[in-house]
Each structure stands twice: as C-alpha cells, then as structure tokens.
Amino acid sequence: MTSQELTDLLQIPQLVSPKQTYMLRDILDEFPYFQSARAMFLKGLKNTESFKYNQALKVTAAYTSDRSILFDFITSDTFNQNEISQYIKQNADYINGLEVLMEDISVDTTGDVDQTLKQHIEDTVVILDPDLFQPKKDDAGTENSELKEEEEINKKTVSISNLDKKEIESFLNIGKPFQFAKTETHSFNEWLNISKFKPIKREIEDSPKEEPNLERAKKFELIDKFISKNPKLEAKKAKTSSHNIAKAQMIQPEALMTETLARIYVEQKNYKKAIQSYKILSLKYPEKSGFFADQIKAIHKLQE
Structure with a gap:
C-alpha cells in the first residue's frame, strides 16, 4: 500500500476494500500502535462481516488507552454506514427499472386543498359518532387466531429441533460481528472483562533461602530505630467521590441487560x-418473547 492510498483511506475510511483490509493487517504487524490503521482495519472487517472482527475489536481495545473513544467510533453512523449502502446497492437495479408514467406524477391542486380538507373534517365527525358504533361480540375468530399463533410457534420449535450444529450456530449468529448500540456501554465493557486474557501462572521452582536469624534481627532493629526517631506520618484522607453512589446502586440488573450481552454469553x-x-429480555420486551424463546431452544439444542 502506497502512502497516498493510506492518506486517502484516512480521509474516507468507510471506502476500505477487502484487499486493503489485508494490507492494513500487514501494516499493523509492523506498527501495532498505529491507531488510525486499526480503526480502518476494524471497518474493513465489519464491512465483510468477518468472523475475525470480534477478536480484532478485542485486540484494538487492548492497544487503546481511552476505550470510550473506541466505543464512540464503532457505534458511529460512519462506522455502520456500509449496511445502508449495501441495501441501496442491492435495490439499485429494481429502482432503476421502475417506469414513471405521466398519470403517476402529482399535479399541484393547492386551490382545492382547503375545500377538500373541510369536507374530510365534516365526514370524519359523522364517522366518529359514538352512537353509530356497537360493541364487538366475542366469537370463534379470536380462538382461531390463537390457534394459528400456537401452530406457528410449534412450527418454529420443530424447525429448530431439526437443525444441525452449524445451522444452530448460524441461527444464534455465532461468529458474526457484535453490533453495539450507543446505549450499550455496559455490554461493551462487560464483554471486554469477560474476554480479557488471563495471566500465565508460572510455578517458582527454586524457593528463596531463609535469611539467617542474626541478619533478620538487625533489620528489625534498624526499623525500630527509624520509627522511634522520626515523627508519626499522618495518613492522607481519602477523597470522597462526588458522584451519586446511591443512584448507581438503584440501577436494576434487567436495565443493563441487552441482546448483545446475551449474544456475548453465547x-x-x-x-x-x-x-x-x-429470560430477562423476554420479561423486559414481552412483544419479542417468541424470538427469545427460540434463542433459548437453540441454546439447549447446541448443548446436546
């Protein structure tokens, strides 16, 4: 990659191509603290929905001193713009193929707008007359709709039970890039804490030899003399935090639970x-309880 290509990418990082993404990886091997290159590398992996994105994000966080800046970057519109552009590209042929007829073009009729609006208002007053309405009787229609919903749920259950391991992983979006929202700072920090590298424990082969009793006694004697001759040192008062601790403790666990965090645990x-x-999310968002139930079934299937 030439210096001019790198400069162009720094100005418009969302235009990074798959080929340039691998070239950026070579640059990072030589210059691991090149933050701008890491940002563009992340963007390139996100564009292709690479399975390497989550690991690269973790490494980038390790090389970043201020992770809040990194979080703002990956949740920005510029970083997530590729999904919108891809949708436009996929529908470009359809949009270009549309034929517009003269009859479809609206004609300016501002002169008749007021009269038409008044007529609509009068019609609406008549239609919304409560005397014209009668309470709807309960019939077998509601029972039929409930049966249809149960049948759809059963169909989903059967389809999940027939999936193999790879299909289950695809259903649970395992390996796909995490999509953090701007309000999911807790999920982002929790993911970094869960996935941080554990230090290697090395056993000490040679235990240190014990010092002779005489030398140890002399050291304690010197310490006692120092304490007796020098005045007592006052401990510094700890600074009290100005933020509202009670308010922070009032935050309920379910308020911090997100779909992204659930995916992280998977x-x-x-x-x-x-x-x-x-289960917490299904209580938090009852309208999506069916989706969360399918996720739980898929996890049970993955454990088999």
Missing part, C-alpha cells in the same frame, strides 16, 4: 448465563 459458551439473559 459466544463465550456460558450457556447458563445466556439462557438467564434471554
């Missing part, structure tokens, strides 16, 4: 927490 194979998360 990725980490912490299936117990993932199931608990989806």
Whole structure:
C-alpha cells in the first residue's frame, strides 16, 4: 500500500476494500500502535462481516488507552454506514427499472386543498359518532387466531429441533460481528472483562533461602530505630467521590441487560448465563418473547 492510498483511506475510511483490509493487517504487524490503521482495519472487517472482527475489536481495545473513544467510533453512523449502502446497492437495479408514467406524477391542486380538507373534517365527525358504533361480540375468530399463533410457534420449535450444529450456530449468529448500540456501554465493557486474557501462572521452582536469624534481627532493629526517631506520618484522607453512589446502586440488573450481552454469553459458551439473559429480555420486551424463546431452544439444542 502506497502512502497516498493510506492518506486517502484516512480521509474516507468507510471506502476500505477487502484487499486493503489485508494490507492494513500487514501494516499493523509492523506498527501495532498505529491507531488510525486499526480503526480502518476494524471497518474493513465489519464491512465483510468477518468472523475475525470480534477478536480484532478485542485486540484494538487492548492497544487503546481511552476505550470510550473506541466505543464512540464503532457505534458511529460512519462506522455502520456500509449496511445502508449495501441495501441501496442491492435495490439499485429494481429502482432503476421502475417506469414513471405521466398519470403517476402529482399535479399541484393547492386551490382545492382547503375545500377538500373541510369536507374530510365534516365526514370524519359523522364517522366518529359514538352512537353509530356497537360493541364487538366475542366469537370463534379470536380462538382461531390463537390457534394459528400456537401452530406457528410449534412450527418454529420443530424447525429448530431439526437443525444441525452449524445451522444452530448460524441461527444464534455465532461468529458474526457484535453490533453495539450507543446505549450499550455496559455490554461493551462487560464483554471486554469477560474476554480479557488471563495471566500465565508460572510455578517458582527454586524457593528463596531463609535469611539467617542474626541478619533478620538487625533489620528489625534498624526499623525500630527509624520509627522511634522520626515523627508519626499522618495518613492522607481519602477523597470522597462526588458522584451519586446511591443512584448507581438503584440501577436494576434487567436495565443493563441487552441482546448483545446475551449474544456475548453465547459466544463465550456460558450457556447458563445466556439462557438467564434471554429470560430477562423476554420479561423486559414481552412483544419479542417468541424470538427469545427460540434463542433459548437453540441454546439447549447446541448443548446436546
């Protein structure tokens, strides 16, 4: 990659191509603290929905001193713009193929707008007369709709039970880039804490030899003399935090639960927490309880 190409990418990072993404990886191997290159590398992986994105985001967070800036970047409109542009490209042929006829073009009729509006208002007053309405009787229609909903749920259950492991992983979006919203700072920080590298524990082979009793006694004697001759040191008062601790403790766990965090637990194979998360989400968003129930069934299937 030439310096001019790199400069152009720095100005418009959303135009990074798959080929340039791999070239940026080579640059990062040589210059790991090149933050701008890491940002463009992340953008390139996100554009292709690469399975390497989540790991690259984790490494970028390790090289970033202020992770709030990184979070603002990955949740910005510029970073997520590719999904919109891809949708436009997919529908470009359809839009270009549309034929517009003269009859479809609206004609300016501002002169008749007021009269038409008045007529609509008068018609609406008559239509909304409460005396013209009668209470709807309960019939077998509601029972039929409930039966249809149960049949749809059963169909979903059967389809999930017939999926193999790869299809289940695809259904749970395992390996796909995490999509954090601007309000999901807790989920982002929780993911970094869960996935941080554990330090390597090394056993010490040679235990340190004990010092002779005489040398140890001399050291304690010197410490006692120092304490007796020098005045007592006053401990510094700890600064009290100005933020409202009570308010922070009032935040309920369900308020911090998000779909992204549930996905993170699935990725980490912490299936117990993932199931608990989806149960909390189903109570938090009852309109999506069917979707969360399918996620739980898929996790149980993955554990088999």
